[in-house]
Amino acid sequence: MKISVLMSTYNDERFIEEAINSILQQTFTDFDFLIIDDFSKDRTSAILSNFARRDKRIRLVRNRRNLGLTKCLNNGLHLAKGEYIVRMDGDDISHPRRLERQYAYFISHPVCVILATEGVIIDEQGQALRDRKIDLGGMDQEEYLLNFSSPFIHSGVMFSRKAILKLGGYNEDFRTRQDIELWLRALASGMKIDILKEKLIYFRFHEESISNRNPDNLYTNVLVRMLHLAKKQGMRLSKEEATGLLRNDRGVRMYVRRILARKAFSIALSNFRSRRYLHAVDAFCKCVVEFPYAVRPVRLLPIVGRLLAVHEKRGR
Template sequence: MTTNFQGRDEVKMPLVTVILPCYNAELYVEEAVLSIMNQTYTNLEILVIDDCSNDDTNSILKRLSMEDSRIRLIRNEQNLRLVKTLNKGIDEARGMFIARMDADDVSLPERIEKQMDLMLSNPDVDLCGTSYSIIDGIGNKLKTEVKVPSTCEEIKTALLFTCPMGHPTVLFRKEKIQSLGSYDENMINIEDYELWLRVALKGKMVNLQNPLLKYRWHGENISILGRDVKRNSVNLAISKNSEYGFIEKYRELHLKMILAEWNYSINELRSFNLWKKELATHVDDLDAFVKVFDSYYSLTMLCVIKNKNSLKIKLFAFFNILRIKPIYTFQHFFNKI
């Protein structure tokens, strides 16, 4: 059987298991599953795990499974919640490669094809994400593209400040992720970020710049709920992965970077300036380190705006930015204001 996956025979197309956990997703789950059923890469196992939904989700999934033999529907006996369900999916997966998908998002038709093309051409890459767009609850596009860092070095640097990979966009090698222990079930609301730290330490990850997934933003996303829990989880993630290069005395600064909890004070600017110097010894790629400066510029400008009557803040920010030449020119700084 031939496919449109660049003319390859299906026998040469490794099986990809798409793990799609669902809980009370009746409004969106059909569109999500159909977007996987309609992928140009056809050698798929669509592993849909219903986490004890009490709405019409399960009946929708049963109907879809009758339409496509690639769908394998599992219903948890009790509500396991997301992280345990994901680990169950990894254990159950029959494919050498696993793609993530959420029940309220939409994958573009060529998503899996483009990711597998990269993975098969680069056997040293363990995990591949993509850029993505953002839609609202009824499918209207809110943002055309969310840019993500592309190279492994850029992703490692970005991990110091944010989660640089869209969780529902990733595709990874099952064996590699299992060798790292899969998702840590203690990392509530931040299981992806903590796993990416481990991958960054022990493997290679990249992002495709193509926006290949529509991420649905409807106010009930798990990723925007439970801020206190998320903060505790980030703290645990940093502790667990201390070898990644996080410096203990800057732990609180890192938490502020991840969770956007800045006070925009001169003390924070001083701390960031010191931390930036420490980071410079760990980052080899100049283009990647520019992202650190981008964060510093943002913090500096917000600090100046919030403290617009403080000459001390303005002078401190001005002379700090002068000192980072030649990486950024004086003219470049003013272009960013």
Template sequence: MPNNPLVSVILPCYNAAHFLPEALDSIINQTYRNLEILCINDGSTDKTPEILENYVKKDNRIRVIHNQTNLKLIRTLNKGIDLANGEYIARMDADDVSLPERIEKQVAYMQQNSVDMVSTFADFVSETGKITKGMRTVYTTYPYTFFYTFFINPFIHPTVLAKRAVLKENKYSTEPNALHNEDYELWTRILRKGYKIEILPEVLLLYRYNSESVSSQNVQLQLDNFTRNLQKHINKTLQIEIRENFAALLTFNPSGVFQVLSMSDITDMLNVIIESSVTNFHVNKNILQAITQRHNRRLRLFLFRNHPAYLNKFVYFIQILMHLRAHYLARKKL
């Protein structure tokens, strides 16, 4: 493989005129120059098509594709994968900002490590341009990234750079459970096939909080599908059967708690996940417990913000290793 392989950047666009120039500028100004920039206009009704055509005149690395009908995000992404010629494929959204060295550093990481996909850290940027600290993970290498997927989606979708061959063989799913959760569904599916995904522990993208984005307008459906996909992922990977209401606890999904779970049920299931992971991945049990406890600290914050009346009960249960019990009891009493 050459030292500077072609990277295809897939940038789906739908009514993205407001932030599109900033997103495009951040890609064409990358320090890594060997790029193919695939901008797919998915039936926009604003000035997105005109902006794209103007940028084609500025940079011959840009290819603009106009969908004849609105295919939506998943089918548009799969179309981009089919059109890509690069050794690697990078994701980018039309309202985000890639920092200048993003792709250069990701390509170097892929070449120096035996992985199939790499994501990065990201900070948040508001519609007005205010930047705040985004999500970080403590353990960024495989197989600890695999273990994270039993609790969260640790890979930020628009930061991803992957081998083209992997994505061509494993397209985004068009099944109903993938809607607004297409990234997590794909990452967990390819992880179960033995591919390796890691995280480059550096902020290389600004992730836009956009009130008009599709994901912002479909939060509950996104959470419900995340719960279903997480349940499927744990069951298939560890060959155990967790119930959807337990998966709902892990994903902070109040609408998914359908039946009573005892405290022993919750503790036993978390211990099964940890023990099964040790067996399957041959990794340090203490680190897996630390990741689990970190997730439970997120539950503590969730509990403080949403159920202050139950603070005394939480203080009592904090002595228990698995703080998920306290979260469930607070939910059950509502």
């Protein structure tokens, strides 16, 4: 088996059929499809059962309790049979030639271990909002990841299962932002993330998305980078110590407000383009209330560097 497509899903009844069909209709056929149902409470489970009965490529795993994405992905890495893992989410759509194009890249680049692809941001109805290109602005990959959100769509990535398992898999200390932590750890180990400049994943942006709603995920954004940079600089810093520092820092709180406002602004634009004008006005008001000048990108590295300096000063 060349490829295992790995999907963890939770309450994705609105989009799961389209996501699964986009994999089953791939031009590349030498794959199995491992789907982990993380104790969904809606119709997701019934939909998955129906698909599994009809297509033998699907292997369905049902959790008896909700484990979270990180643990599900690690379980999937061990259960998968393929040499390569293709990540997929239950609300996204893969281009019909995605597996074909990504596998061809791996074959022609034998040293490649992680491959990201460009994509298209779509709304709840599947309408294209904008292209999601990978442009690092002249930075190296680590510098960009330390400063900004990940340029790599997690559900658009393909990687060597053996290489990621050797690295330790996903870090289960983090329920979210596990992809950013993994990419930073991979880069620190000497790996490189190759980039395929083709739009092969349709990433769905919708209001129910956990990452769009939960401020804790934005604190985790800072936390992941703090711990990575501290380790790189040879500093002793526990997750608990780092959490205490960032929770009490005014700069971090402003960062969280600003990012929440940018999320609200993006939701407003999405609703406006979908002609859901009342929803658009509501989201735009949230943006203005939260942080009226939030449309400019925020650099994380200065915030993280200052927090680490505070920690080092306290330790003297």
